[in-house]
Amino acid sequence: MKIKVYxxxxxxxxxxxxxxxxxxxxxxxxxKVIDGDTIQLSNDRHVRYIGIDTPEVREKKGGEWVYNPEExxxxxxxxxxxxxxxxxxxxxxxxxxxxxxKRWLAYVFIDDKMVNEELLRGGYATLYTYPxxxxxxxxxxxxxQEARQGKRGLWKVYETISPEQAGRHIGEFATVxxxxxxxxxxxxxxxxxxxxxxxxxxxxxxxTSNLNQFKRLGIEPVSYYKDRQVEVVxxxxxxxxPEIIINHPSxxxxxx
Numbered sequence: 001m002k003i004k005v006y007x008x009x010x011x012x013x014x015x016x017x018x019x020x021x022x023x024x025x026x027x028x029x030x031x032k033v034i035d036g037d038t039i040q041l042s043n044d045r046h047v048r049y050i051g052i053d054t055p056e057v058r059e060k061k062g063g064e065w066v067y068n069p070e071e072x073x074x075x076x077x078x079x080x081x082x083x084x085x086x087x088x089x090x091x092x093x094x095x096x097x098x099x100x101x102k103r104w105l106a107y108v109f110i111d112d113k114m115v116n117e118e119l120l121r122g123g124y125a126t127l128y129t130y131p132x133x134x135x136x137x138x139x140x141x142x143x144x145q146e147a148r149q150g151k152r153g154l155w156k157v158y159e160t161i162s163p164e165q166a167g168r169h170i171g172e173f174a175t176v177x178x179x180x181x182x183x184x185x186x187x188x189x190x191x192x193x194x195x196x197x198x199x200x201x202x203x204x205x206x207x208t209s210n211l212n213q214f215k216r217l218g219i220e221p222v223s224y225y226k227d228r229q230v231e232v233v234x235x236x237x238x239x240x241x242p243e244i245i246i247n248h249p250s251x252x253x254x255x256x
Contacts (some may be wrong), residue, residue, distance in 0.1 A: 025092040030084045036076030036124055037116075038103070039084060046103040049116045050094055051140050053128035053235070055154070055173070070171060072154050076124035083115050084108065093224045094133035105133060120144045123153020126173065126234065129248045131209050141250050160231070163194035163202035166242035168215075176202060176244060177231045177255055183222045190221050192230075197203045204252065214249050229255040 032040040036054025039047050058065045065210035091106035098104055108115040117136070119125040122141035127144050129137050148155045154173055161169060163178040182193045188208050195201025206214070206221055214221055233251050234244040246252055 012059065013117065025090050027088055027090050029088055030086065033077060033081040033085045036073065036080050036119060039089075039108070041078070046101075047091065047108065048099060048101075048103045049107050049119070049125075050105050050107055050133045050236075051136060052116050052119055052125040052128055054119065054125045058172075071157060071173070072124065075153065076119065079122060079124050080115065083110055083113075083118065089115070094135050096133055103244065107136060112157070114139075116140070117143045120149055121152075123147040123150075123155050127248050127250060129210070129213070131212070134213075137213075137248065141248065144250065158233070166202040166236050166240075169236050170238045170242060171236065173233075173235050175231050175233045176236070177205075177229070178202070179229055180204075180225045180227065183226045185222045190223065192225050192232075198240065200241045203241060204246055206219050206246045210247055217249055219249065225252070231255050 028045075029042040030039050031042045031044075034040060034046065035057045037049040039050055041047060054076040055070035057069045057073045057077055059068045060066075078114065087110060090109040091104065092109065093106055095106060106159050114136070116125075118138055120127065122138055127137075127140050129140070143252070147153060158173055158175055159169070160175040160177055165178055166174070176194070178194045180192045180194060181196065182198075184191045184193070184198075190206040190208070190211065191198065192204040192206070193201065194203065211221070231253055232244050232246065234246065236242050236244055244251070
């Protein structure tokens with residue numbers, strides 16, 4: 001009798017968890033959509049979508065999160081909500097299953113549709129690859145290219161600006177077009193500098209963990225982009241001046 005009770009309790013706990021394991025994937029119910037690329041499951045676990053980045057709904061001020069949506073953040077969250085909130089989804093994991101915030105990292109499927117990919121295709125997200133979780137990168141690149149060519153979502157509001165204008169667009173998505181005047185490669189980072197003063201001028205940054213993606217294309221960024229006019233696409237951040245972090249070669253191209 002004790003054995004039967006034990007198995008009954010185990011079965012009930014399994015049901016309450018909202019999870020059904022399937023190899024490298026699991027099925028859960030989505031209780032809440034946090035933003036365009038993050039959801040909360042019925043077991044209270046948060047999930048961050050692999051391979052994409054959407055505009056932020058909140059920002060941190062004085063140690064607290066306040067509602068201050070970036071451009072297209074509300075639209076991305078609503079698109080995500082319509083796809084998954086209150087529904088059963090299948091999570092597929094890659095090499096690394098969680099981040100430093102203890103969120104699960106996953107590809108999220110609703111029926112046979114991958115939500116990560118749909119957000120890219122609709123122009124609600126931009127590509128954000130982070131090795132070793134790169135299983136579907138080729139699909140993601142194709143989806144983003146489709147959105148970009150169709151000027152969907154973010155791609156219809158993107159501005160093309162000069163490196164000198166980048167400092168006025170911190171926190172925004174943009175295309176920065178200009179001349180790479182110098183480059184520098186450290187053990188951890190490759191810098192493409194668009195001005196003589198690297199502490200103030202716009203810089204494109206490629207972390208060493210992403211260099212293999214360029215090398216597979218036969219590109220050595222430190223020499224290939226120097227003295228060339230290029231276009232860099234992404235969110236402009238501030239660190240020793242304005243910068244865009246390049247996570248994939250599709251974010252940068254030599255201008256014609």
